[in-house]
Structures are given as structure tokens and as C-alpha cells.
Amino acid sequence: MTGAPTDPLALFSVAGKVAIITGASGAFGAVAAETLASAGARLVLTAGKAKELAVVAAACRQRGAEVEEIAGRPNSEAACDAIVAKAVERFGRVDILVVASGKNDVAKIVEMAPERFLDVMDANVTQSWLMSRAAGRQMLAQGEGGKVILMSSARGLLGHPAGYTAYCASKSAVDGITRALGCEWGPTGITVNAIAPTVFRSPLTAWMFGDDERATTTRAGFLARVPKGRLGEPADLSGPLLFLASKASDFYTGHILYADGGYTAG
Template sequence: MSLTNPLSMFDVSGKTALITGASGAFGMVAARVLAGAGCKLVLAAGSADALKDIADECREIGTDVTEVNARPSDEAACEAMVAEVVKAYGALDILVVASGMNKVAKIDEMAPETFTSVMDANVTQSWLLARAATRQMKAQGTGGKIVLVSSARGLLGHPAGYTAYCASKAAVDGITKALGCELGPTGITVNAIAPTVFRSPLTAWMFEDTDQAKTVRDGFLTRVPKGRLGEPEDLAGPLLFLSSKASDFYTGHILYADGGYTAG
């Protein structure tokens, strides 16, 4: 690698990547970006139809794709996903954990099992996938890239019943930092992307030209120095950076893709 050829640092062509939650908002961004960059993909999601749609789209981009119709619901499922990557392509170079959930309720109205389900989906499953990937990457002896998905809510609270979500994303931040320290000597980097509101099927209403959307959007944008909500493209650069050699000296890092929301 030469400083006179800096784009080579971002070259991930021929690498193999596992993306969980591949049919979700961030997972689809990750699939499109890494497919376009020339990665071979194993895409995992619970919805077979939605999974096929994004897998076919990536094949049309011109990359090799293997579909795994499953969620990382437990240890066995996570180990099986990593095994599928090795079976299909011989090695695992990049893990992107884009699976997760949010359930909103005020604390006095939230059932304990609801809190536990969010923590399990966002924290336990991230940990299990990182463990399975770490074992494989260590065995390969060539390092690797683990990218978790956090949120600005891992740093900041929210008044609308986000105790489970905020706690879960703060825990993802903790896993990221701890694994960054633990795995530093191995050549495996562990980082997280932490977006704020960006365009997705769940947030599409905030982008609409309605009085309700404008009121909510304007209130939110008073905290965003860039003065707009996020677009999927705003996540593409951070993902490619954290998946490539360009980030080899970055680990345990939370990269806020938030238009400056957490800066003020």
C-alpha cells in the first residue's frame, strides 16, 4: 500500500463478508455497498422474501451471494452463519451485525420481557456473532473486520420510552470498546457505526410534507448542525472505511454518523 495510491486502502474486492439483518434498513445499505465494492457476501435475515430481494439486487450488481434465511437468535445460529461463510468462500474477512430491534414504552408500562427482548436482540446477539467471527478470524490468522451497529442513543437518552433501546446501544458501545482492547494484538478490528435518524421504511414519515412530520423534524433538526436528516448514502462511507485497510489503526471506536447531533 502506498500513500501515492490512497484509494487502494479502501479496496475490499475479493473479501468475504457476513451481514446479518440484511433485509433491514442498515443491512441493505451494507449489502449494496459491499457488493458494489466487490465483496463476496453471505446475507442473513429472517424474512425469506425480503432476503431474496436484496440478494438478487446484489447479484445484479455483479457479486457472488449466499442467502441464509435465519436470525442470530442463539449461539448455534451464530456459529452456523459463520460456518456458512467458510463453507461458501473459505474464509470470513468482514462481519457486519445489522440485526436488532427497538420496542418503545414508558418504563412504568414496559413489561420486563420486552426490555429483555431488546437487550437480547441488540446486545447478546451482537456479542455471540462477534465471538463466532473472532474464533474464525483468529483461526485464519489474517486479521479481520467486525462492524457493529450502535446509535446516537447509546450516548444520549430519549424521553419517549427508549430505556431498553438506549441501554442496549450503550452496551453495544461497551462491547465495541472492550473487544477493541482485547483483540487489538490479533489484527482484528472492532468498531461501531452510530447513526441518528436516517431515511428508512420506519422513519419515512419524518421526511414527508405533513404538519406532524414538519413539527417533529424541525424540533429534531435544532440539534443537528448539518441541518438535515440522514440518508442511506451517509452510512456508506463509514461502512467501507471500517471494512477496509483504511481503518487498520482504528479499533474500539464509535463512529457517529449523525450530522453533528452528538457534538453539541
């Protein structure tokens, strides 16, 4: 006897779970929302852009999900507490947190004002910390564990010559939060992990998938360092997300999961 489950696919079920997703109108947030919606989760979606949020929420409802929309960003203690309170008011609990909100601001360090650096750090680091804190309090009160999934990047591990000091620093800090909280909450049943993609298809990167000279030259140079030999697609993030949001990952915490086609391995 190996002890392997007789129904291993059941380990990946999130049916009926309540998931908060911040930055739900963004590329990763929308993938997370639609993936969890299709898997049967109940959703609380937040984003700063109400119109774009409504589009994602409608797509999730078409997939059969119950959805609560909150137009706003997790940019203060009060805002984060209010998001969690709304989830509890609507659905009675919180089981999953996906922090997909964030930003980048590319500039050489000698040309970047300190305020711009701090703005990136606030969006990527402070908001991840505040949302984890607010959702974690609720999960701890429930006493049944939970799943926290933060948004990192291959740039949390690797530098970039094009003016990424703010972004790289912020994602390294997200990695630190992930590891520290994984240790802190380990005994409670709350797992904390991060997904760290490299370039994948989104409105911001759509140009890299084109056929013009700039796209083909840039893509060829980048893919020379990607063992899988292609850029990422949204579906490449769905599987890792479902794993980290479900019982299948109960023994995994404090990990940075690189969705990068092997980019960080070489």
C-alpha cells in the same frame, strides 16, 4: 518523504473479501450489503424475513456480487456458528462481519414488561456478542486479522424522553462490547468498531421526510439540534462502512463513529 501511500484509494478496497451481514433485509443491513457488493466483496446475507432477504440478495447480485442467503436470525450460539460455517463452506474464509440485526421497543418504563426489555437486550446486545464471538473465532484461526462492525446509535450516548430505556441501554452495551473487543483483539489485527447513526431515511422513518404537519413539526424540532441541518440518507452510511471494512481503518479500533450530522457534538 511522508510515507503516504502512492495509491491511497487502494486502502479502501474490499474486492474479493468475504463479508457476513446479519439483518441484511433491514435499512442499515441493506445499505451495507449493497455498498460492499458494489465494492467487490463476496457476501453471506442473513435475515429473519426470507422474502425481504431475497430482494436484497438479488440487488447485490445485480451489482456483480456472489451471494449466499441464510434465512434466520443470529439468536443462539448454534445459529451464529452455523452462519460462519456456511460462509467458510461457500467462500473458504471470513474477513468482515457487519451486525445490522436488532430491534427497538418504545414504552415508558412503568408500562414495559421485563420480557420486552430483555427481548430488546437479546436482539441488540446478545446477538452482537454471539456473532462477534463466532466470526472472531474464524478470523483468529485464519490469523490474518479482520473487520467487525457493530450497529450502535446516537441513543447509546444520549437518552430520549419517549420511552427508550431498553433501546438506549442496549446500544450503550453495544458500545461497551465495541470498546472491550477493540482492546481484546487489538494485538490480533482484528478491528472492532461501531457505526452510530441518528435518524436516517428508512421504511420506519419515511414519515419524518414527509410534508404533512406531523412530519414537518417533528422534523423541525429535531433538526434544530442537528448542526448539518438535515436528516441522514443511506449514502451517509456507505462511506463510514467502507472505511471500517477496509484496510484504511487498520489503526482504528474500539471507536463509535457517529453518523449524525453533528447531533451528538452539541
